[in-house]
Each structure stands twice: as C-alpha cells, then as structure tokens.
Amino acid sequence: MKKQYIIPIFVPHLGCPNDCIFCNQKSISGQKDNMTKEKAKKIIEDYLKMIDTSESIVEIAFFGGSFTAIPEEQQNELLELANKYVEEGKIESIRISTRPDAIDKKILQRLKKYKVKTIELGVQSANDYILQRANRGHTYKDVKKASKLIRRYGFNLGHQMMVGLPDSSREDDINTAKQLIKLKPKMVRIYPVLVVKNTKLAEEYEKGTYQPIPLPQAIETCKQLVRMFDNKKIEIIRVGLQNTDEIDNPKSEKSEVIAGPFHPAFRQLVESSMWYDAIIEKIKKLNVQVKEVEITANPIDVNNIIGHKKENILKLKETYDVDLVIEQSEKIKQGKMQIKILKTYEDSLKENKVPIEK
Numbered sequence: 001m002k003k004q005y006i007i008p009i010f011v012p013h014l015g016c017p018n019d020c021i022f023c024n025q026k027s028i029s030g031q032k033d034n035m036t037k038e039k040a041k042k043i044i045e046d047y048l049k050m051i052d053t054s055e056s057i058v059e060i061a062f063f064g065g066s067f068t069a070i071p072e073e074q075q076n077e078l079l080e081l082a083n084k085y086v087e088e089g090k091i092e093s094i095r096i097s098t099r100p101d102a103i104d105k106k107i108l109q110r111l112k113k114y115k116v117k118t119i120e121l122g123v124q125s126a127n128d129y130i131l132q133r134a135n136r137g138h139t140y141k142d143v144k145k146a147s148k149l150i151r152r153y154g155f156n157l158g159h160q161m162m163v164g165l166p167d168s169s170r171e172d173d174i175n176t177a178k179q180l181i182k183l184k185p186k187m188v189r190i191y192p193v194l195v196v197k198n199t200k201l202a203e204e205y206e207k208g209t210y211q212p213i214p215l216p217q218a219i220e221t222c223k224q225l226v227r228m229f230d231n232k233k234i235e236i237i238r239v240g241l242q243n244t245d246e247i248d249n250p251k252s253e254k255s256e257v258i259a260g261p262f263h264p265a266f267r268q269l270v271e272s273s274m275w276y277d278a279i280i281e282k283i284k285k286l287n288v289q290v291k292e293v294e295i296t297a298n299p300i301d302v303n304n305i306i307g308h309k310k311e312n313i314l315k316l317k318e319t320y321d322v323d324l325v326i327e328q329s330e331k332i333k334q335g336k337m338q339i340k341i342l343k344t345y346e347d348s349l350k351e352n353k354v355p356i357e358k
C-alpha cells in the first residue's frame with residue numbers, strides 16, 4: 001500500500017475579510033511572510049527530494065487564510081504551479097482550505113480547471129450566535145450552501161470544526177458535529193480552541209472574560225465527536241493542532257500559545273481514552289471478577305491501547321486492580337480487539353491460600 005504525503009503550503013492570513021477572535025495565522029502556521037510562486041516552488045521541490053513518488057500518493061495543500069478569497073491572479077499563479085506537478089505525474093492532486101462565504105459556481109469552475117480535488121471549509125460551529133461571537137463573518141447558511149455546491153461539482157468535501165469557542169457548550173459542539181454529518185463531508189478536522197498571542201481571544205483571556213476548556217473536558221468532548229464521525233464513516237484527518245515550535249506547551253519560551261487544552265499528543269489522548277472505555281465495557285460484560293486479562297489487537301492499535309505514558313495500563317490497575325497483558329496480531333482488524341481472561345479473583349485467592357498445618 002502506497003504512503004500518503006501532503007506538501008503543505010501556507011498562505012497566512014491572506015484573503016480573510018476579518019480577524020476571527022481566535023486566529024493568528026502567522027503564529028499557527030509558523031510562517032511570518034506572505035507566500036509567493038517562487039517560495040511555493042522551493043517548498044514543493046524540497047519535499048519531493050525526500051519522497052519516493054513511485055511508492056507514494058502526494059498531494060499539494062494550500063492551507064491558511066482563505067485561499068479562494070485572495071486576489072484571483074495570485075490564486076491562479078499558485079494553482080498553475082501546483083497543476084504543473086500534477087500534469088508531470090509528480091503530484092496526485094491539489095487541496096485547498098477556504099471560507100464558506102468564498103465559494104460560488106464561478107470559483108468552483110475555475111478550481112476544476114486547475115484540477116483541485118479537495119476543498120476544506122472552515123466551519124468552526126453550526127451556531128450562528130457562536131459564529132458571530134467569534135467574528136467569523138459568515139453564517140451556518142453559508143456553510144450549507146457552499147458544502148452542497150462543492151459536492152455537486154464533484155470535489156471531495158472537508159470540514160473543520162472547533163471545540164470550546166467562546167460561549168460554546170459541549171452540547172453546541174456535539175450539535176455542530178450532527179449538523180456537519182448531515183452535509184456528508186468526506187473528511188473532518190477537529191480543533192480544540194487554544195489561546196494564541198496577539199489575538200482578540202488572548203485579550204479576553206487576560207481580562208478573565210474567556211476561560212478555555214480544561215484538557216480532560218476537551219478530550220471527553222472530542223471522544224464523542226470522533227465516535228459520531230467514525231459511525232458515519234467520515235475520515236478524521238486531525239484532532240488537535242499540529243505541534244510546532246510556535247504551537248507548543250504554553251510554558252515553552254518559543255510557544256505562541258498562552259492557554260488552552262494543548263497537548264503534543266492530543267489525538268493519542270483521545271483515542272487511548274476511547275480504547276480504555278472499550279476495554280472496561282468488555283471486562284464488565286465478562287460477568288466475572290477479573291484479575292488479569294489479555295488483549296490481542298492489531299499492532300497499529302497497540303500504542304493507543306497502552307495509552308500515553310502507559311496511562312491505560314496504570315489506570316486499569318489503580319481503578320479496578322486489573323493487570324493488562326497485550327498481544328499483537330496482524331489477523332485482528334484495525335480498531336478491533338479480542339479479550340481473554342488470564343486470571344480471576346477466585347484464581348488469585350486459591351493461589352494465595354495458605355495451607356493449614358496439621
């Protein structure tokens with residue numbers, strides 16, 4: 001099976017008609033200067049030197065800002081460059097991210113011309129009040145209209161949503177996922193809100209008018225969202241912002257993040273917690289007091305079953321006094337597991353029984 005690679009080209013804060021309360025694209029992308037055709041070409045060439053294109057599926061992705069809202073001449077310049085690599089067979093496809101209110105039939109026809117395959121929309125919330133509170137500058141009606149147009153024109157539709165926006169509750173976040181599922185995206189990204197320097201949200205945080213959601217709450221909410229999208233076979237591309245020099249622990253001197261549910265392995269925390277829940281559920285169904293169990297799973301899943309820093313193994317022992325043994329098998333489908341009782345409490349009592357001397 002061929003490996004998939006994305007060559008990310010950030011077009012920071014170009015095309016955005018307003019400043020979202022949470023956004024500092026130059027901090028998030030780690031890129032301070034505007035993108036040019038020459039810079040984009042160098043990025044692509046540098047990546048291609050490291051990738052065996054004969055054994056890989058490679059995609060160029062224009063992230064950041066709102067690609068279809070930047071000057072059309074600049075869009076075309078970047079798209080012509082990317083399309084050249086597609087025509088040469090070095091790149092499989094092109095992906096862009098943009099705003100819902102920067103999509104119409106004319107724009108989509110032009111993107112088709114340059115062989116763009118995937119369009120990701122920054123949705124963030126399905127609640128118009130929360131969108132207004134975040135200064136998004138569009139409504140959920142714009143999201144629905146753009147999503148339907150994108151699918152109608154044959155593009156792969158992607159959505160990006162946020163967890164923990166100002167005045168947003170857990171119920172609001174769950175409802176956003178429900179509404180997005182109705183629009184049938186092929187893929188989603190889930191981003192817990194981080195407070196980044198030089199944003200309006202940072203000002204609110206400093207004044208005490210915004211309190212980011214705690215890490216455990218972000219994990220619990222994202223767990224539910226992941227289950228919802230998984231159940232509908234919607235690919236989850238990312239959970240949490242990618243860790244960089246700028247997006248790092250708030251205690252780091254270089255970090256642009258000052259607060260929020262940051263963790264360098266956020267997705268692993270979410271998926272490990274889901275595995276923990278699944279293991280507990282299976283143990284309870286055994287209807288016997290378990291002392292030691294063996295879980296057999298696909299090698300790909302083993303790290304998440306163990307948990308970050310062996311969290312799941314330690315928590316099982318501490319909470320339920322259950323020892324966990326993990327075995328690997330390629331025969332087990334990814335995402336599935338088999339459970340086997342190795343020892344019950346009754347077995348343990350028999351082993352530790354002290355014989356009475358006569």
